[in-house]
Amino acid sequence: MSQQASATPMLTAQRAGLARCPACGVLHKRAAVACRRCGKRVHQRVPFSLQRTWAFLFVGVCAYIPAMTQPVMFTRSLSERTSNTILGGVWTLVEDGSSAIALIIFVASVCIPLLKFVIIAMLASTLQFSFSMSTATSHRLHHFTELIGRWSMIDVFVIAILTALIQLGTFMTVVPGIGIDAFAVSVLFTMLAANSLDTRLFWDKYDDVRPRSG
Amino acid sequence: MASINAGNRVALDDLVACRSCDALYNKVDLEFGEATTCQRCDNVLQTRKPNTVDRAIAATLAVLVLMVMALCLPFLGLSRAGIESHISILDASIELWREGFVWLGVSAMMFLVALPLARFALLAYALLSLRLGLFIGATHRRAFRWAEALGPWAMIDIFLVGAATSLVKISTMARLDVGLAFWALLGAIALSVYTESVLCRDTVWEAMQPR
Numbered sequence: 135m136s137q138q139a140s141a142t143p144m145l146t147a148q149r150a151g152l153a154r155c156p157a158c159g160v161l162h163k164r165a166a167v168a169c170r171r172c173g174k175r176v177h178q179r180v181p182f183s184l185q186r187t188w189a190f191l192f193v194g195v196c197a198y199i200p201a202m203t204q205p206v207m208f209t210r211s212l213s214e215r216t217s218n219t220i221l222g223g224v225w226t227l228v229e230d231g232s233s234a235i236a237l238i239i240f241v242a243s244v245c246i247p248l249l250k251f252v253i254i255a256m257l258a259s260t261l262q263f264s265f266s267m268s269t270a271t272s273h274r275l276h277h278f279t280e281l282i283g284r285w286s287m288i289d290v291f292v293i294a295i296l297t298a299l300i301q302l303g304t305f306m307t308v309v310p311g312i313g314i315d316a317f318a319v320s321v322l323f324t325m326l327a328a329n330s331l332d333t334r335l336f337w338d339k340y341d342d343v344r345p346r347s348g
Numbered sequence: 349m350a351s352i353n354a355g356n357r358v359a360l361d362d363l364v365a366c367r368s369c370d371a372l373y374n375k376v377d378l379e380f381g382e383a384t385t386c387q388r389c390d391n392v393l394q395t396r397k398p399n400t401v402d403r404a405i406a407a408t409l410a411v412l413v414l415m416v417m418a419l420c421l422p423f424l425g426l427s428r429a430g431i432e433s434h435i436s437i438l439d440a441s442i443e444l445w446r447e448g449f450v451w452l453g454v455s456a457m458m459f460l461v462a463l464p465l466a467r468f469a470l471l472a473y474a475l476l477s478l479r480l481g482l483f484i485g486a487t488h489r490r491a492f493r494w495a496e497a498l499g500p501w502a503m504i505d506i507f508l509v510g511a512a513t514s515l516v517k518i519s520t521m522a523r524l525d526v527g528l529a530f531w532a533l534l535g536a537i538a539l540s541v542y543t544e545s546v547l548c549r550d551t552v553w554e555a556m557q558p559r
Contacts, residue, residue, distance in 0.1 A: 144388060145372050147365035152372070154365040157493045158553045161360045171557060172493040173486060227517070235516050238509075273368065273389050280500075287459070287503055291510030294452050296518065298440035299426050299433070306521070315451045325500065337369040337389070 146337070153178045183332035187258050190327035195251055197320035205311035207293055219313060220244070220289065242288040243317070250286075250324050253279050254331070261335050272336040279328045286321040290314055366391050397548035401479050401555070407543040408472045414536035415468065415504075419461055422527035424511065426518070436529060437461070437507075464502035468540070470495035475552070484556050492552060505537045 147154050153165040157174035165178045205217035218226065220243050227236035253275050260267045293314045300308045364375050366386040376384060378396040386393055422434035435443070437460055445453030474492040477484060511533075515524055 146370040147363075147372050148370055150372055152360070152363070152365065154367070154370065156367075157496065158489075159364070159367065159549075160553070161363055161365060163360065171553065172489045174493060230520065232516060235513055238513055270389070277368075284500055284503060284506055285509075287506050288510045288513065290452070290455060291503075291507045292514050292517070294440070294444060294456050295424070295511055295514040297447075297449060297452065298435055298443055299424055299514070299518070310449050310452050318451070318455055329500075333368040334370040337371075 146334075148178045148334075148338070156180070179334060179338070180330070180332040183330055183335065184258060184261055186330040187254065187327050188262075190323045190330060191251065191254050191258065194247075194320045194324035194327055197316045197323065198247060198251070199316075201313050201317035201320050204313035204316065206289070206313035206317065207296070207311055208309040209306065210309070211306040217311065220317065239289055239292070242286050246282050246286045247320060247324065250279050250283060250328070254324070254327050257331060257336075269336045273333060276328065276331060276333055276336075283321070283325045283328055286324075287318070290318045290321070364393050366393060395548050395550050397546060397551065400546055400548040400551050401475055403546040404543055404552075405472065405475045405479055407539050407546065408468050408475065411468050411536050411539045411543060412465070412472060414532045414539065415465060418504075418529045418533035418536055419465075421529035421532065423529040423533070424515070425525045425527055427523050427525075434527060436527075437533075459501065459503040460507055463498050464504050467495050467498040467502050470498075471543070474556075478552070478555055484558075486558075489556050489558075492556065496549070504533060504540075508533055508537060 147161060151163065153162045153176045154160075155162065155169040155172060155174055155176045158169060158172040160169060160171045162169070162176050165176060167176055168174070169176050202220060204219065205222075206220050207218045207223065209216045209218070220239070224236045224240045224244075227233070227239065256265075256267070257272055257276055259265050260272055293308075293310050296308045297310050300306055362375050363372060365372050366389060368391045369386060369389040371386055371388060373384075373386075373393060375394060378384070378394060380396055380398040383395045384393045385391060419438045420436055423437050423440070425432060425434040427433075437456070441453050441456040441461060443453075444456060470491040474488050474495065477488050511530065515526070518524060
């Protein structure tokens with residue numbers, strides 16, 4: 135697939151002087167207008183797409199630090215009070231023998247966010263500093279991040295459910311910590327970062343280079 | 349926009365550009381069930397699905413009914429030492445807010461209640477108007493556009509996995525049972541996946557084309 139993909143420089147809408155509406159797909163002869171069909175703003179390439187991606191990614195990474203270091207959950211029962219970070223919670227689950235649940239939380243809260251940071255930073259870098267990465271690979275990695283990004287929110291919902299459900303009060307209470315708010319912010323901003331990267335830029339670089347070398 | 353005359357508009361509508369790589373193609377006439385993909389990035393270019401409006405309306409309305417059930421009926425119940433508590437998603441979100449966990453409450457409200465409901469309500473509005481042959485104006489097209497844009501931000505599917513995880517997590521401490529809302533949510537998710545698969549954007553946008 136990648137061979138096929140890299141072997142065909144093509145006429146793009148931009149080269150034909152057209153702009154595709156990002157929402158409904160209809161083509162326009164002029165950019166920077168409201169789409170005649172759906173009203174969405176139409177651009178040949180989303181302006182400042184790369185800057186926006188970097189900015190959102192920066193917030194996402196910054197928010198991830200308190201998300202990991204601060205407690206996400208305080209548990210109070212008659213005998214003890216404990217505070218848990220995300221990693222602490224995973225470890226507790228492993229010790230309790232619920233390895234499967236621990237794995238879900240670990241993948242959703244640690245692996246996916248870190249993977250997304252690295253992938254988005256890599257993709258943005260290829261555009262910013264012209265690192266060499268195959269366009270097909272960039273394309274596929276971007277698709278992958280958009281697909282998995284939302285699933286990091288699992289832990290936020292778990293804490294929300296536990297908090298709401300265990301308000302029985304008599305034997306135990308669960309109180310969410312600041313870490314989970316930071317975590318939610320991190321996930322949402324990373325989603326925004328992936329969304330705001332204009333994938334057409336990956337192919338532009340390629341389209342620009344190809345005719346000159348050939 | 350005034351510069352585009354009628355002749356150009358016909359030509360423009362005969363072309364299609366790839367969403368993700370901008371490659372330009374001539375539109376082809378598809379049979380029902382066929383689709384074309386971009387030669388270089390494999391993204392879907394054109395689709396044509398049979399009966400798309402009817403099927404999508406049916407599924408969308410069913411999702412709305414199931415969503416309301418899923419939000420208002422008891423979702424999970426917890427019992428230990430004779431004390432029982434049942435809670436619906438809507439009550440839980442409000443409760444989180446009232447207990448002072450504002451952001452968690454707001455997130456739950458947004459991603460589980462407001463955005464999913466808005467998405468399917470907008471979809472139902474646009475598609476029903478189309479089906480009933482009403483005048484399709486800018487509002488309808490905007491509604492359909494927004495319904496599409498809300499997709500990734502409606503997180504009921506993720507919530508269900510979270511709920512299943514919590515179930516296992518507390519099962520050691522207390523007896524848990526799942527309420528009717530749990531199954532309603534499962535149904536809503538299944539049907540929203542179905543909506544996704546039968547909804548043909550090309551057909552709908554074409555039908556909504558301003559004339």
